Amino acid sequence: MNELRQIGVLDHGYVRLVEFMGSDLSVVRSARVSYNAEWRAGEDQGSDIRLINYLMKNKHTSPFEAVSMTFEVKAPIFVFRQWHRHRTFSYNEISARYSQLPDEFYLPEPTEVGIQSTDNKQVRTLRTDWTSEEAKDELRRSEEVVDLLRDTNRAAFETYKQLLKRGVPRELARTVLPVATYSKMFATVNLHNLFRFLKLRLHPHAQVEIRRYAEALLQLAMRVAPHSVTAFINTELATYGYDQKYTQG
Ligand SMILES: Cc1cc2nc3c(=O)[nH]c(=O)nc-3n(C[C@H](O)[C@H](O)[C@H](O)COP(=O)(O)OP(=O)(O)OC[C@H]3O[C@@H](n4cnc5c(N)ncnc54)[C@H](O)[C@@H]3O)c2cc1C
Secondary structure, three states: OOOOOEEEEOOOEEEEEEEEEOOHHHHHHHHHHHHOOHHHOOOOHHHHHHHHHHHHHOOOOHHHHHOEEEEEEEEEHHHHHHHOOOOOOEEEEOOOOOOOOOOOEOOOOHHHOOEEOOOOOOOEEOOOOOOOHHHHHHHHHHHHHHHHHHHHHHHHHHHHHHHHHOOOOHHHHHHHOOOOEEEEEEEEEEHHHHHHHHHHHOOOOOOHHHHHHHHHHHHHHHHHOHHHHHHHHHHOHHHHOOOHHHHOO
C-alpha cells in the first residue's frame, strides 16, 4: 500500500488511516465464494477488475464489506454532529468530562465564508472567481466575519478556562464551548458503508466542511482498495458528476 496515511483537513483537523483489513482481493474472493471459486482471486487482474465493476454496477454490495478501516479523525464538533448520524460506523470520541479540551476551534478561510444560497435552503454559495469589484467587497466582508468568529470563539474558551479555574466540573464547564471546537474520534467502518457515507457527504448539498473530510477518506480508501474505489467513483459518484473531478485531472 502507498505510504500516505494522514491527510490534513481544514485549519487544524486531519484524517489518519490507523489500520485496515482486506483489499480489492478480499472483495473478489468474497464474491467468488458464491460459486465456490474463491481460489481464482488474484490470478487474473483483468477479470478481478471486471468482477469488481460488475458488483458495483449491479449493487451486489456485500463483498465490499470484506474490507474494513479504522480512521482517527480530528474535526470540529459540528462536523461530528453530521458524521455521527451515520450509524454503521463504530465510534469512540474524546470526552471533555475526562480531560480539558485544547484551545482549538475552526475558522473558515474568508474565501469559504460565502453567502446563503437562494435556491437551496441548506447550502451556501461560494465564488470561484475573485477578480470582480463585487467579489473583492465580498472578500472584505468575509474577512470581517472571520474576525468576528475568532473573537466569539476565543471569548467562549476564556470563559471555559475561567470556569475550570474556579473549580467548576469539566462536564459542566464544557457546555460553553462552541460547535467549532475541535474534537477527536476513532471511527471504524467497512468499505460498503464507507461508500454510503461518501455518496451522501461528497454531494454538493453536503456542507463544505464535511465534504473536505469525505474527500480525505476517499483518498485514503483509494490506497486500500483502488479498484473498488474507482468503480464506486465511476458508478455511484458519476450519478452527480463527481467522477469528472478525477477524469479532468
Ligand atoms: C445533505 C444532507 C442534509 C441533511 N440534513 C439533515 C437535517 O436537516 N436534519 C436531520 O436530522 N438530518 C439530516 N441529515 C442526516 C440524514 O437524515 C441521515 O441521518 C444521514 O445522512 C445518515 O444516513 P443513513 O441513515 O442512510 O446512514 P446510516 O445510519 O449509516 O445507515 C445506512 C443505512 O442503514 C440502514 N439503517 C441503519 N440503522 C438503521 C436503523 N436503526 N433503522 C433502520 N435502518 C437503519 C438504513 O437503510 C440506512 O439508510 C442530512 C444528511 C445529508 C447528507
